[in-house]
Amino acid sequence: MILFENVTFGYGPKPVLQDASLSIGSDERVAILGGSGEGKTTILRLMLGLIRPDSGRISIEGDDITGKDEDDLREIRRKFSIVFQEGALFDSLNVKENVAFCLREFTDMSEGEIDAKVRELLKVVGVAHAIDLMPDELSGGMHRRVAIARSLAAFEPKMFLYDEATTGLDPINADRICQLINELCKAGTGLIIVTHKVVDAFKVAKRFLFLQNGRIIFDGDMPGLLQSENPHIGEFLNEFRFKVD
């Protein structure tokens, strides 16, 4: 579904992502790991056409998105459901209005239907009681859950994208979010999660990409990652090994 061919991107003269090539199927469960500023989120933004690569080619379902304009990209983006870092809820709208946002924008549903749909989605993610709260009144975990509900309301996604979905959450809330992510992918929909929390990545993904200095230095499964002799990966996995011990 997603194909990167020798993609390079930088926000200034220094590249954030260098010569990256990868292919991800629509039913795969992939975790993109790496430290802060290594280009993990950049990969997600490139996939959605939110930024354009400096060189290389990106295709979604065989469709080259590199030169597409915003109007054409809208159709491509509807294939994905994304939860941004810290939720990215609209802070001037309450929870109900956030989840109802796309329903109001793109459907002819009546107020009653929208209300019912919002309540149903909030129930699925376990925050039905927060329907009237404003984003700044939500805890970190609730924030992510509402963001997930909002992304589900948008369209029927072919793939879920999560940007640091569990970062900043306590272990219990992080585990709940991982469970929710797994439940939503039961129907065979793929997912890509960007995270630096190895433990959470192992809970939801089957394939792992590891980024260092903007380059993909590992692409494989969990046993392969655990056995990697790369010292940087080894250091990164210390947290997981400590938890296993």
Added chain:
Amino acid sequence: MDSPALEENLDAVKFDLKKTIDELQEFYFLSANGLLGAIRRPFYYHDFIDQMDYAGAGSLLIVCLVSLFIGMALSLQLAAELSVMGLKMYTGKVVGISIIREIGPVAAALVYAGRVGAGMASELGLMVLGHQVDSLRVFGVDPVKKLVTPRILSSIIMLPALTLVGDAIALLGAYYIAVFVSHQSGYVYWTSIRYELTFENVFSGAFKPLVFGFIISAISCYMGLSTRGGAVGLRHSTTTAVVLSIVMIIVADFVLTRILLYVLGFSV
């Protein structure tokens, strides 16, 4: 300087030049698309009304306060100077022309840039940093139509309205000083003001804020949407939005004054 260092410097200059040209191009596209959003569907009425309320009703008190004191100060200065020459009765006339044509529009625009422009830049900047603008794009909503168009439209409507109210308050302030401090005739003051309320003067005073409103909102939206780099980036974009708006208001005021004087048939 050795050749590799020179080459490196040249590359840096080229990079900066290209970046500046790109930014100018982006600014013009954003401004044009923001304005054209008014005639393209969908139109976000609620956002438009919200912005009118924030920019207009929210700025009314401060514009009135600033205008009142500007009017009083101007009247004091003119009365003092004109009385030396025995021309005190012209205070109303000079105050009227100054406020309606020049000081009123500029003062209201400067207050607007400080309050509304800074607000727009920081709000949009925070939305960028919090990925809210990215969310809009992913959901298929055009951020220019949703965020920029309502702000530009509300500004080009509300700033002229605020200016007219501000002018009236400034003239009242000037009246108070002329009559109760400088002991002039209130009848003479208002007659000379009424004499200056010609189409040319009123048009000149109402057209300028329309352009200023567009300049302030376009610059502030652009700076807000190009925010990068966390809190420091937000500080930079908000400060730049206000400073650039103020400079452009002053420059545009001169250019508009020159054009309007010519178009409206005033001889210089």
